[in-house]
Amino acid sequence: xxxxxxxxxxxxxxxxxxxxxxxxxxxxxxxxxxxxxxxxxxxxxxxxxxxxxxxxxxxxxxxxxxxxxxxxxxxxxxxxxxxxxxxxxxxxxxxxxxxxxxxxxxxxxxxxxxxxxxxxxxxxxxxxxxxxxxxxxxxxxxxxxxxxxxxxxxxxxxxxxxxxxxxxxxxxxxxxxxxxxxxxxxxxxxxxxxxxxxxxxxxxxxxxxxxxxxxxxxxxxxxxxxxxxxxxxxxxxxxxxxxxxxxxxxxxxxxxxxxxxxxxxxxxxxxxx
Amino acid sequence: xxxxxxxxxxxxxxxxxxxxxxxxxxxxxxxxxxxxxxxxxxxxxxxxxxxxxxxxxxxxxxxxxxxxxxxxxxxxxxxxxxxxxxxxxxxxxxxxxxxxxxxxxxxxxxxxxxxxxxxxxxxxxxxxxxxxxxxxxxxxxxxxxxxxxxxxxxxxxxxxxxxxxxxxxxxxxxxxxxxxxxxxxxxxxxxxxxxxxxxxxxxxxxxxxxxxxxxxxxxxxxxxxxxxxxxxxxxxxxxxxxxxxxxxxxxxxxx
Numbered sequence: 381x382x383x384x385x386x387x388x389x390x391x392x393x394x395x396x397x398x399x400x401x402x403x404x405x406x407x408x409x410x411x412x413x414x415x416x417x418x419x420x421x422x423x424x425x426x427x428x429x430x431x432x433x434x435x436x437x438x439x440x441x442x443x444x445x446x447x448x449x450x451x452x453x454x455x456x457x458x459x460x461x462x463x464x465x466x467x468x469x470x471x472x473x474x475x476x477x478x479x480x481x482x483x484x485x486x487x488x489x490x491x492x493x494x495x496x497x498x499x500x501x502x503x504x505x506x507x508x509x510x511x512x513x514x515x516x517x518x519x520x521x522x523x524x525x526x527x528x529x530x531x532x533x534x535x536x537x538x539x540x541x542x543x544x545x546x547x548x549x550x551x552x553x554x555x556x557x558x559x560x561x562x563x564x565x566x567x568x569x570x571x572x573x574x575x576x577x578x579x580x581x582x583x584x585x586x587x588x589x590x591x592x593x594x595x596x597x598x599x600x601x602x603x604x605x606x607x608x609x610x611x612x613x614x615x616x617x618x619x620x621x622x623x624x625x626x627x628x629x630x631x632x633x634x635x636x637x638x639x640x641x642x643x644x645x646x647x648x649x650x651x652x653x
Numbered sequence: 654x655x656x657x658x659x660x661x662x663x664x665x666x667x668x669x670x671x672x673x674x675x676x677x678x679x680x681x682x683x684x685x686x687x688x689x690x691x692x693x694x695x696x697x698x699x700x701x702x703x704x705x706x707x708x709x710x711x712x713x714x715x716x717x718x719x720x721x722x723x724x725x726x727x728x729x730x731x732x733x734x735x736x737x738x739x740x741x742x743x744x745x746x747x748x749x750x751x752x753x754x755x756x757x758x759x760x761x762x763x764x765x766x767x768x769x770x771x772x773x774x775x776x777x778x779x780x781x782x783x784x785x786x787x788x789x790x791x792x793x794x795x796x797x798x799x800x801x802x803x804x805x806x807x808x809x810x811x812x813x814x815x816x817x818x819x820x821x822x823x824x825x826x827x828x829x830x831x832x833x834x835x836x837x838x839x840x841x842x843x844x845x846x847x848x849x850x851x852x853x854x855x856x857x858x859x860x861x862x863x864x865x866x867x868x869x870x871x872x873x874x875x876x877x878x879x880x881x882x883x884x885x886x887x888x889x890x891x892x893x894x895x896x897x898x899x900x901x902x903x904x905x906x907x908x
Contacts, residue, residue, distance in 0.1 A: 416737055467668060538746040541736050545799075548704045548725050549749035596737045596783030 384618065392508055393621070399510040400613035400631075402518040403574045403583060406525050408606030410567040411584035412591070413529075413560060416598060417540045422459055424581050425474035427568050429455035429481025431502075431577055435488030438496050445514070445569060448502075451481055452565035460561060505576030505628025507617060518570050525563060529602070536560070537598050574613075575628040583609060586635040590642050612638045655682040656717055657807050657837055658703060663712030665695075665702045671710065672698040676862035682806065684837040685829075687852035687868070689845045694859035696841045697728065700809055703839070724805030724836075726796045728812050734785045740795050741767060741780045747802025763802075770798040774828075789816030793825065801832075808838045814847070826851045845870070 387393045414423050433451030437444030455477040462473035489496050501509060529536060539546040539556050547553050568580055575583055591604035615638075616631030623630075659679045666672040672695040680686065690696050701707040705720055716723075724747070744767040771777045774794040784792065793813050800808060810829075814822045829838055830851055842848045849855060855865045857875065865874065 412737075418733070534746075534749070537738065537742065538749045541738050541743070541746065542727070542732065544701075544704075544706055544727060544731070545725060545746065546749060547706055548720060548723065549746075549803075550721055551749050592737065596785060597739050598737045598742075601737050 387618075387621070395510050395512065395515055396507045396617055396627075397614065398515055399507055399518060399574055400617055401610055402515070402522045403571045404587070404606050404610035404613055405522040406518070406567045407571055407580075407583040408587055408609045409525050409529050409602045410564055411588045411609075412598065412602040412605050413536065413540060414564065414584050415588040415592070416601070419564075420581065420585055421471065421474055422456075423564055423568065423584055425459055425478040426452050426456050426565055427572075427577055427580050428478045430565075430569055430572070431486075432481035432484035432488070434499075434502050434572075434577075435485030435492075438492045438499075439488040444498075444502060445572065448572060449566065449569045451484075452569045453562055455481055456561040456565045457558070460557065501576070502572055503576050503578055504626060505572070505574050505579060505631075507574045507613075507627045507631070508621070510573050514570070514573055521566055521570050525567070528559075528563065532556070533599065540598075575631055579628050579632050582632045582635060583613075586632070586639055587612065590635075590639040593639075593642050593646050608638060608642075609635070656680075657682060657684075658714070658716045658718070660702070661713040661715075663702065663709045663714055665698055665707055665709045665712075667698075667707075672860065673702070673858070673862070674860050675712070676858075678856065678862055678864055680807065680837055680839065682837050683833070684839075685833045685851070685853040686837075686839045686864070687845075687848040687855045688839060688841045688858055689843070689848070689855060690858035692843065695862075696858050697811055699858055699862070700725075700811055700839070700841060703809065718806050721803055722806045724800035724803060724808040726793075726800045726808075726810040726813055729789070729792060729796075729816055732784075732792075732796075734792075736785075737783065739781050739783055740776070740787070741771070743784055743795050744770060744798045744802060747799035766802060767798070770801055774798055790818055790821035793817055793821070797825075797828070806836055808832060808836050810838070811841045812843065813840070814842065814844065822847070 388397070414420055430448040430452040433447030433449065434444040435447075436451070437447030440447070458477050459470070459473050462468045462476070463470040466473070468476070489499065498506075498509075500506075535551055535556060538549070539551055539553050543553055567584075571580055571583060574580075587605040587607075587609035588601065590608045591601045594604060595601050612635040613631050616634035617627060619625070619634065620627040620630035657680045659677075661677050662675050663677070664671055664674050672693075676699070688696050688699065698707060702709055702714055703716075704723060704725055705714075705716075745763060748763050748766070768777070768780075771780055774797065776791060776794050776798075779787065779791060784795065787795065793816075797810075797813070800810070808829075813825060817825070826847070829840065832838065838852075840848060840852060845855075849868045849870065852868050855868055855870050857863045857865065857870075
């Protein structure tokens with residue numbers, strides 16, 4: 381226990397701790413929306429498409445996360461536009477953006493002269509090297525998400541549950557679909573440093589699955605998801621530090637173990653009744 | 654009698670696939686229209702056009718009441734039953750036009766309305782249950798409550814009798830008959846036999862639309878409307894047996 385407290389005297393660890401808390405807030409809330417609305421695959425598409433922006437960032441010498449943000453938002457909009465206006469099947473549309481982004485990213489990284497620093501940290505995450513600047517951005521995002529989902533809780537709930545009915549009630553369905561798509565994109569991009577492109581989908585789905593074991597109410601699921609995401613991230617962070625294994629992968633591994641435990645406890649307690 | 658909506662020479666469909674062709678129809682307050690027709694004949698497309706969810710390819714669709722004054726009960730299989738939402742929230746979503754910024758309103762009136770509808774349908778006890786745990790009959794009651802939240806002038810129901818037991822089906826139609834005193838109703842069903850007992854008029858939809866002025870319809874008329882239908886009858890529910898075009902033969906068998 382003393383060693384854990386001692387860890388907090390290191391700046392890098394405090395940063396990682398705060399990053400995991402902020403990641404849990406944004407991913408827990410936005411992930412609940414994603415899972416409830418069954419748009420996990422869209423989110424996967426956006427995640428991978430953002431790699432194109434990372435490659436472009438390297439090539440142009442700008443912050444790769446800025447490039448990733450642009451690509452993520454464009455692909456999110458692109459998927460919606462392709463399937464609604466372009467009459468492309470939605471899953472095909474997702475696959476097109478998914479692979480296009482990856483392809484662009486690989487080409488740009490290849491064309492960038494010399495060595496691409498930190499490339500692995502974007503792919504697999506590196507919570508221990510998250511910078512203060514990135515923490516501030518994550519904090520801003522967490523605040524925006526909390527405010528947005530609190531202000532418009534019912535609107536988001538009703539649109540997610542039954543879009544057609546929401547349209548007949550004159551709710552601004554399209555506007556909210558686009559706003560939420562932007563929030564998903566930003567959540568993905570700003571959490572890439574925590575667990576990486578390859579693993580981020582898990583932060584948006586596993587804590588939600590764990591929460592869903594205990595509740596089937598939208599609002600509660602958000603709160604529980606944040607809790608489980610934070611718990612597993614913190615435990616994963618500690619394990620990765622002490623065992624000296626990659627943080628992103630350890631966090632995800634802990635998420636799955638936590639899900640398994642909660643599910644098991646739930647099954648045992650219901651079978652005893 | 655107030656005219657609620659009119660459809661004039663309207664064609665509608667999805668992409669390049671026309672499902673409804675050159676249909677015309679009028680709905681007045683007090684109407685109780687049973688919409689029948691084969692699967693894929695355009696019944697749901699008709700409803701979605703009325704609700705403004707589908708833009709017509711050609712023709713006119715004029716609504717003389719506010720869109721929010723139409724209560725809508727969708728087909729159950731269009732609903733994601735695993736969505737994390739409780740019964741009370743589903744019902745409250747019926748008054749969604751007050752939902753924007755609603756986190757900061759008290760909305761006491763809306764909550765009371767929802768509670769009283771649940772009580773009226775006899776399902777107050779399940780108010781906090783997630784919808785995934787409901788039976789078919791409970792689910793339809795919940796969606797009927799939602800459709801009634803806004804005190805609609807027109808109630809539109811898409812196959813409300815699917816996945817429900819016979820007892821509830823009868824109860825539902827009696828409830829609709831009662832509601833019809835306050836609002837017009839459009840009821841989609843594949844089950845002509847049962848609904849013809851409750852509705853006032855019948856509309857056959859099969860690419861074209863024929864609004865038949867009474868609730869008794871003969872097989873001959875169905876054939877001439879190009880509305881091939883299987884006539885199913887159930888045990889306990891009262892139903893009008895359709896007049897057969899060869900009535901003499903029919904009587905012959907009975908004697």
